[in-house]
Amino acid sequence: MAKLFPKSANKLPVQIIVYLCVVGCIATAAAQYYMTPKYTRVGYAPMQPVPYSHAKHVGELGLDCRYCHSTIDTAGAAIPTSQTCMNCHNQLKAASPALAVIRESYQTGNPVPWVHVHVMPSFVYFDHSIHVNRGIGCVECHGKVSEMDVVTQVKPMSMGFCLDCHRAPELHVREKADVFNLDSGTIAATQGIEAARTFVKDWNIKPPVSCSGCHR
Amino acid sequence: MRNAYIATLFIVVLTFSILGLRNRTFTKPPMDVFPEWLFPGMKYQPKLTQQQQSPFFADGRSDRPAPPNTVPASFGPAGQGVRSDDFLYRGKLHDGSWARGFPPALTLDMKFMERGRERFTIYCSPCHGAVGDGGGITKKYGMGAVPTYHDDRLRQMAEGEIFNTITNGKGQMNPYGDKLAPRDRWAVIAYVRALQLAQTGTVADVPEDHRAELGLK
Numbered sequence: 363m364a365k366l367f368p369k370s371a372n373k374l375p376v377q378i379i380v381y382l383c384v385v386g387c388i389a390t391a392a393a394q395y396y397m398t399p400k401y402t403r404v405g406y407a408p409m410q411p412v413p414y415s416h417a418k419h420v421g422e423l424g425l426d427c428r429y430c431h432s433t434i435d436t437a438g439a440a441i442p443t444s445q446t447c448m449n450c451h452n453q454l455k456a457a458s459p460a461l462a463v464i465r466e467s468y469q470t471g472n473p474v475p476w477v478h479v480h481v482m483p484s485f486v487y488f489d490h491s492i493h494v495n496r497g498i499g500c501v502e503c504h505g506k507v508s509e510m511d512v513v514t515q516v517k518p519m520s521m522g523f524c525l526d527c528h529r530a531p532e533l534h535v536r537e538k539a540d541v542f543n544l545d546s547g548t549i550a551a552t553q554g555i556e557a558a559r560t561f562v563k564d565w566n567i568k569p570p571v572s573c574s575g576c577h578r
Numbered sequence: 579m580r581n582a583y584i585a586t587l588f589i590v591v592l593t594f595s596i597l598g599l600r601n602r603t604f605t606k607p608p609m610d611v612f613p614e615w616l617f618p619g620m621k622y623q624p625k626l627t628q629q630q631q632s633p634f635f636a637d638g639r640s641d642r643p644a645p646p647n648t649v650p651a652s653f654g655p656a657g658q659g660v661r662s663d664d665f666l667y668r669g670k671l672h673d674g675s676w677a678r679g680f681p682p683a684l685t686l687d688m689k690f691m692e693r694g695r696e697r698f699t700i701y702c703s704p705c706h707g708a709v710g711d712g713g714g715i716t717k718k719y720g721m722g723a724v725p726t727y728h729d730d731r732l733r734q735m736a737e738g739e740i741f742n743t744i745t746n747g748k749g750q751m752n753p754y755g756d757k758l759a760p761r762d763r764w765a766v767i768a769y770v771r772a773l774q775l776a777q778t779g780t781v782a783d784v785p786e787d788h789r790a791e792l793g794l795k
Contacts (some may be wrong), residue, residue: 377579397611405603423715426700432757449752454719484623
């Protein structure tokens with residue numbers, strides 16, 4: 363009887379197993395790299411209906427974050443009303459075509475169609491006020507918005523990102539006066555880790571790490 | 579077998595050249611790795627949260643504007659009429675005249691002043707300037723006619739009238755009632771009064787044990 367398989371076929375099962383292992387490794391690495399928010403979300407910088415520049419208003423003029431995001435320390439994040447823009451732009455650049463959308467919104471009362479950049483899933487119950495009132499600076503999650511012409515997501519805002527901080531708040535807290543100062547450093551960086559631990563203890567910072575802390 | 583490895587390498591290089599590295603910027607909405615149609619879950623729930631769209635309402639927004647002739651509950655304690663304390667919430671006395679001084683419901687202490695300083699720095703100083711002379715940063719960009727606090731008209735103005743100006747605006751100044759809660763408005767007024775005093779103060783006004791801090795003798 364003639365040989366159905368050449369002799370080299372004896373190695374084939376092993377070769378196939380090795381190949382599948384290699385492919386498995388590559389697929390795992392690719393999923394880790396491409397299917398996590400570090401790749402899918404970081405860098406999202408949508409076109410906004412008004413070319414508002416935080417670099418100009420915060421970096422150059424020195425406006426406080428809270429001038430526009432005025433409910434941040436009581437109720438949570440809010441995109442400012444068009445009246446907020448008109449506080450100054452009823453006189454400054456009052457006829458600028460770039461601000462036509464704002465003027466129309468101010469007159470009609472219809473909202474400006476800003477594009478949501480940092481989107482959380484519905485099952486995440488995140489509250490800004492508790493974070494800014496307990497020493498977590500804006501820059502911690504939003505990056506240096508004061509240097510951005512177009513708001514860009516710079517942190518993954520994945521669950522791992524949240525938990526890194528919830529498990530070790532002493533590495534991320536800053537003084538109350540520095541929370542809205544995007545150029546400030548954390549207490550751990552400026553005064554050392556011991557001072558940061560004391561701050562966490564004094565301010566009774568106990569970030570939840572159980573599921574129900576953030577998911578309800 | 580070698581061909582299989584070459585094909586795999588080709589696919590890896592192709593994927594890499596299409597997807598690129600992390601940390602690039604893009605304007606299209608982020609890719610959803612686990613899309614809702616394939617992995618149904620609770621990621622996008624129909625519940626309404628602040629500042630969202632909602633087809634349920636005719637104007638298409640989830641935030642409901644206050645109905646006519648109503649006042650948001652945040653303007654006063656729940657269940658208590660806004661007019662229960664006209665002084666605190668409107669700066670007026672019962673006869674309708676502007677109130678002078680500060681509402682009795684408030685405690686004027688250092689904490690209150692610090693709150694006033696903080697709120698003033700955020701909301702007022704961009705135009706009125708850090709010392710209230712009308713020389714804020716916006717002046718450099720062409721904001722005109724911001725009055726200084728340091729003239730007799732404003733020094734004599736009743737606190738209640740200043741409260742009304744913050745709440746409802748005046749002339750070119752838009753209302754700030756949406757940004758400053760009533761108590762914060764009073765804190766700002768207290769700080770404005772302090773700024774006015776500071777401009778006309780003399781060495782004699784500074785308590786003796788604090789003079790050294792200011793370099794005074």
